[in-house]
Amino acid sequence: MSPEELSSDPPGVGALSSVFHVYRVERDGEEIQFVGEPLIPPGTLSKEVTPLFAQRGYDVEVTRRHGDGGPAPYALVAQPESVGIDGIPWGNLVMFVLTVATTLYAGTWWYHIDLAGDPLNLLEAWPFTAAVLGVLATHELGHYVLSRYHGVDASLPYFIPVPPPIGTMGAIIRMRGQIPSRKALFDIGVAGPLAGLAATIVVTVVGLHLDPISVPAAAAQPAEGAASIQFNDPPLLTLLAELVGQPLTYDDPTKAVNPVVFGGWVGMFVTFLNLIPVGQLDGGHILRAALGRRQETVAAAVPGVLFAMAGGLYFLTEYTQSTILWGIWGVIALVMVRAGSATPLREGSIGNKRLALAGLTFLAGALCFMPVPIEIVMA
Incomplete structure (x- = not known):
C-alpha cells in the first residue's frame, strides 16, 4: 500500500x-x-x-x-482516539464514582457511623473521602500535567475501588506515547510523588487540627481476645504532629485522631511504594533517568532487599502481616525487573539540579517508610 x-x-x-x-x-x-x-x-x-x-x-x-x-x-x-462515548471518558468517571462510594463506606468505619438507621449517614464520611482521593488525584495529576507538557499522550486517572479499611488501591494513568528524553522521563516520574507529597502534608496538617472523634465504648474497650487493625505511624507523620504541636494519640480511649489524618497516612504509604526504584514505578522512572541504563543493576537488587526484609520480620518478629506484605512486593518487584524500565528516545544527562532533586525525593520517600505499616492487635 x-x-x-x-x-x-x-x-x-x-x-x-x-x-x-x-x-x-x-x-x-x-x-x-x-x-x-x-x-x-x-x-x-x-x-x-x-x-x-x-x-x-x-x-x-x-x-x-x-x-x-x-x-x-x-x-x-x-x-x-478512544476518549469515550460522545467524547466523555466514561470509564474514568465510573471508576471514580465507585471509588467515592467505597471510600465513603470505609470512612464510616473510621468515624464509627451507624448505617443501619439511615444509609444516607454514609455521606457524613465525606472528609475522609476528600482527603484520600484528594491526595491520590494530586499525585496522578502531577504525572498527567508533566506528560502533557513533554508531549507524551496520557489518560486521565483511573481510580481503583476496594473494600475497607481504605476503600481504594490508588489510581493510575496510562501513558501511550514514547517518552522523548531522560529529562522528560525524570520530570514525569518525579512530578507524581512530589505533588502527592505536598497534598499529603496539607491533608495531614489539616487533619491534625480537626477535632478528635468520639469512639464508642465497645470499640474503645474491645472484649478480651478481640482483634483490631493498627496502622503504625511513619516518621513523616510523627514529625508533622510534633511541628504543629498536635497529638496522634489520646489518653482517653474514647477519643481518636480525626480520620482525615489517615488520608495523610495513605498518601505517605502510596508515596513510599511508588518510589521503590524498579520497573515502571515512579522510583524506577526517576532512577532510570538519573543513572541511564545502569539503573538495571540497582533494580536487580530491589527484590532481594524486599524478600530479605520479609524474611527478617518472619524470623525475628511476630509481624506476620508485614511479612506477607513485603513478600508480595518482592514478587511484584521481581516481575517489574524482568519487564524492564521505560526507555526514552534520547539519552543524555539530566543535570545536577535534577540529580539533587532525585536525592531529595528518595529521602522524602524514606521518611514515609514503615517496616511494619499494619499489624493485628489482640485485646
Whole structure:
C-alpha cells in the first residue's frame, strides 16, 4: 500500500515531510505505522507530530524499531482516539464514582457511623473521602500535567475501588506515547510523588487540627481476645504532629485522631511504594533517568532487599502481616525487573539540579517508610 492511499485518514505523508521521512506505510486493522527516519531530534519529534494527528482524530506514538534490518529505525504508530462515548471518558468517571462510594463506606468505619438507621449517614464520611482521593488525584495529576507538557499522550486517572479499611488501591494513568528524553522521563516520574507529597502534608496538617472523634465504648474497650487493625505511624507523620504541636494519640480511649489524618497516612504509604526504584514505578522512572541504563543493576537488587526484609520480620518478629506484605512486593518487584524500565528516545544527562532533586525525593520517600505499616492487635 502506498503512502498516498492513506493520506485521507491520518495526516498525509506530505504533512510529515518536514520532520519525518517516510519510507513506507503499514496498516494493521485501525493501526497505521509510518515507518521511516526522523529529520529532527527524536526527543522532540513527538511534540511536533502529536498535534498533526490529534486534529485528525488520531493518537500517535513514536517508537524505535529493533531488528528491522533496514534504514528505517523509527515508526509513527497512529490509532484512532478512544476518549469515550460522545467524547466523555466514561470509564474514568465510573471508576471514580465507585471509588467515592467505597471510600465513603470505609470512612464510616473510621468515624464509627451507624448505617443501619439511615444509609444516607454514609455521606457524613465525606472528609475522609476528600482527603484520600484528594491526595491520590494530586499525585496522578502531577504525572498527567508533566506528560502533557513533554508531549507524551496520557489518560486521565483511573481510580481503583476496594473494600475497607481504605476503600481504594490508588489510581493510575496510562501513558501511550514514547517518552522523548531522560529529562522528560525524570520530570514525569518525579512530578507524581512530589505533588502527592505536598497534598499529603496539607491533608495531614489539616487533619491534625480537626477535632478528635468520639469512639464508642465497645470499640474503645474491645472484649478480651478481640482483634483490631493498627496502622503504625511513619516518621513523616510523627514529625508533622510534633511541628504543629498536635497529638496522634489520646489518653482517653474514647477519643481518636480525626480520620482525615489517615488520608495523610495513605498518601505517605502510596508515596513510599511508588518510589521503590524498579520497573515502571515512579522510583524506577526517576532512577532510570538519573543513572541511564545502569539503573538495571540497582533494580536487580530491589527484590532481594524486599524478600530479605520479609524474611527478617518472619524470623525475628511476630509481624506476620508485614511479612506477607513485603513478600508480595518482592514478587511484584521481581516481575517489574524482568519487564524492564521505560526507555526514552534520547539519552543524555539530566543535570545536577535534577540529580539533587532525585536525592531529595528518595529521602522524602524514606521518611514515609514503615517496616511494619499494619499489624493485628489482640485485646
